[in-house]
Amino acid sequence: xxxxxxxxxxxxxxxxxxxxxxxxxxxxxxxxxxxxxxxxxxxxxxxxxxxxxxxxxxxxxxxxxxxxxxxxxxxxxxxxxxxxxxxxxxxxxxxxxxxxxxxxxxxxxxxxxxxxxxxxxxxxxxxxxxxxxxxxxxxxxxxxxxxxxxxxxxxxxxxxxxxxxxxxxxxxxxxxxxxxxxxxxxxxxxxxxxxxxxxxxxxxxxxxxxxxxxxxxxxxxxxxxxxxxxxxxxxxxxxxxxxxxxxxxxxxxxxxxxxxxxxxxxxxxxxxxxxxxxxxxxxxxxxxxxxxxxxxxxxxxxxxxxxxx
Numbered sequence: 001x002x003x004x005x006x007x008x009x010x011x012x013x014x015x016x017x018x019x020x021x022x023x024x025x026x027x028x029x030x031x032x033x034x035x036x037x038x039x040x041x042x043x044x045x046x047x048x049x050x051x052x053x054x055x056x057x058x059x060x061x062x063x064x065x066x067x068x069x070x071x072x073x074x075x076x077x078x079x080x081x082x083x084x085x086x087x088x089x090x091x092x093x094x095x096x097x098x099x100x101x102x103x104x105x106x107x108x109x110x111x112x113x114x115x116x117x118x119x120x121x122x123x124x125x126x127x128x129x130x131x132x133x134x135x136x137x138x139x140x141x142x143x144x145x146x147x148x149x150x151x152x153x154x155x156x157x158x159x160x161x162x163x164x165x166x167x168x169x170x171x172x173x174x175x176x177x178x179x180x181x182x183x184x185x186x187x188x189x190x191x192x193x194x195x196x197x198x199x200x201x202x203x204x205x206x207x208x209x210x211x212x213x214x215x216x217x218x219x220x221x222x223x224x225x226x227x228x229x230x231x232x233x234x235x236x237x238x239x240x241x242x243x244x245x246x247x248x249x250x251x252x253x254x255x256x257x258x259x260x261x262x263x264x265x266x267x268x269x270x271x272x273x274x275x276x277x278x279x280x281x282x283x284x285x286x287x288x289x290x291x292x293x294x295x296x297x298x299x300x301x302x303x304x305x306x307x308x309x
Contacts (some may be wrong), residue, residue: 045288048281048284048285048288049281049285051277052070052071052278052281052282052285053065053066053068053070053278054066054277054278055069055070055278056277056278057275057276057277058271058275059275063277066278070278070279070281070282071282071286073279074279074282074283074286079261079266080263080266080283080286082258082261083258083262083265083266084290086173086259086261086262087242087244087262087263088242089173089177090173090176090177090180090244090262091237091238091241091242093181094180094181094184094237094240094241095234095237095238097177098181098185098188098237099188099230099233099234099237102186102187102188102189102191102192102233103188103192103226103230105185105189106190106191106192106193106195106196107192107196107218109123109189109193110193110196110197111214120193123185123186124189124190125186126182126183126185126186127183127186127187129183131183131246131250132250134179134183135179135246135247135248135249135250135251138179138251139166139250139251142165142175142251144162144163144164144167147165149162149165150162150163166251166252166256167256168256169256169257169259170259172252172259172260173259173260175251176247176248176251176252179251180241183247184237184240188233188236191229191232191233192226192229192233194229195225195228195229196222196226199222199225199226203221203225204217204221207220207221230302231299231302231303234302235298235299235302238294238295238298239291239295242263242287242290242291242294243263243264243291244262244264245262245264245265245268248260248262248264248265249264249265249268253265254266254269263283263286263290266283267280267283267284267287268280270283
């Protein structure tokens with residue numbers, strides 16, 4: 001009996017045919033997703049950039065091409081520059097507050113095991129509520145005359161701590177950041193819990209047998225193991241903070257005196273209150289660029305840190 005062997009040329013041809021067929025199958029499955037992304041993401045982005053070069057009040061066919069006039073005005077706009085600073089402040093404080101607290105909560109809940117099921121549900125409740133409802137609740141809590149926060153300070157004879165939390169330009173943004181962190185900490189807590197669930201129990205058991213304390217295990221084992229999850233949480237927190245809108249709009253509307261104004265609320269007021277579609281498109285386009293650049297820089301810097309660890 002003779003064995004028939006295929007030549008190297010025929011084997012390469014068969015491999016190429018297989019690769020081509022796999023590529024066509026992959027393209028067929030990816031095409032619907034690509035079309036949806038093109039229609040609902042790419043086209044609106046391009047249309048928004050196009051609007052940033054016109055002057056238009058949104059009524060009728062009255063759009064007038066003005067070139068870079070909106071962009072030149074944007075870079076000289078003191079209000080916009082202040083909104084960028086407020087967004088960066090919101091992003092920095094959100095990262096510094098949300099991620100450490102969420103990490104500690106996730107570590108404690110993971111250590112408690114099944115006994116923490118009720119606590120997990122309670123901690124997750126803020127994430128189930130809509131931002132509009134949360135904004136309305138905390139706006140009433142912060143009320144200087146009838147809010148329970150000032151009432152509690154008064155009952156404790158700490159009248160000096162009672163403030164007009166949302167009406168004071170020096171306190172409005174900080175008061176909003178507290179609510180933003182309270183709402184979003186459960187999300188990052190669940191993210192870290194998911195990461196901890198994939199952590200081999202042998203690592204913690206070996207460290208415990210070697211006499212390591214919980215603090216040492218947390219610093220030397222848990223945090224290095226969650227480097228990838230920490231990077232994801234960092235980027236998500238940054239992106240969410242730079243594009244935040246609903247909660248701030250409900251609580252303060254960007255006031256008082258623009259002290260809590262962010263890019264999204266400024267864009268909304270420009271378009272729907274000032275009827276300046278072109279300038280509002282320039283604001284939203286600039287916000288998109290800022291988010292992309294900040295996210296890319298964050299990913300690049302944290303990737304280097306993860307490699308070193």
